[in-house]
Amino acid sequence: MDRLMAIIMALQHGSQTASVLSERLEVSRRTILRDIQTLSEIGVPLGAASGPNGGYSLMEGFQLPPLQLSSREALCVLFALQGLTGYTDTPFNGERWTVMDKIRSILPQDTSLSIAPLLNSMEVEVPKRVYNIPHLELLLEMTVKGKWISVFYQSLNHRRNLLIKPLKIFAAHGFWYCDCNSNTHGENRRLRVDRMSDIAEVDAPEDYAEPVRPRSQVKTVHIRAELTYKGMLQVERDEHVGEHIEHVGDERWIADFHLPESEWEWSVQLFFSLGLDATVIMPEKLRAEVRHRAEQLRNRYEQASAEES
Secondary structure, X not given: OHXXXXXXXXXXXXXXXXXXXXXXXXXXXXXXXXXXXXXXXXXXXXXXXXXXOOEEEEOOOOOOOOOOOOHHHHHHHHHHHHHHOOOOOOOXXXXXXXXXXXXXXXXXXXXXXXXXXXXXXXOOOOOOOOOOOOOHHHHHHHHHHOOEEEEEEXXXXXXXEEEEEEEEEEEEOOEEEEEEEEOOOOEEEEEEHHHEEEEEEEOOOOOOOOXXXXXXHOOEEEEEEEEOHHHHHHHOOOOOOHHHEEEEEOOEEEEEEEEEHHHHHHHHHHHHHHHHHEEEEEOHHHHHHHHHHHHHHHHHHHHHHHHHO
């Protein structure tokens, strides 16, 4: 019955194919076809259309009455909202708290009592960050509308105005990011939202051309490094490295991945900051860059010691 109700709720949002429903509900396509037959036999008004845009749909006007959340459904929603509260800033700061209170207020008392211990025992870990991004909602609005904007951006290497078209806003590692088309760089870029300021809508640049180079042809650097247990823990959640770490022996892990050339400075800083918890195997250029930074650091402290003496 839960699956039948899930199918009806999915169809209330528009036509769905059996393949899409089977993937969403994690059952076989044959099971979905049997469920569709069952729904028809109990009087649910279903329609079917063939072709590329076909699928199953509900007859116009059919609606389910309001449904109560099960204890696990309530737990799922509250758990997700609880994770959102870990972010310093969001586009819905007040709402993330009030909606949790509203959900709790409409739950039967026995459901609330049953899920409270589980909520107290689970946590979505979000790194604590200190920043403020009052322009996040404006940026989200410009993204939805497909607008070009001018922003003042402070990166590690530059402080300058950028002309960008935001494509997607997402949260990761405690920060908010913006994937965008950058007219300034002439390519797609990923920017930290908290490093943006002075956001203003502008006209689309006349000389801009959409990037046509497939992602698979982006130039990359092959990096291979040995990590200690501590080093592995520090990089396992990184988007570039995390899925490419293999345990090869006692207290030894190998990270083997391809990094976009545009992230080269990031890779140098990463392996320099890992210190003795990482040893770069290849490329030699990265080994040399890390060694050079280490020598610069040693020379600075030796000079400071000599001046104190």
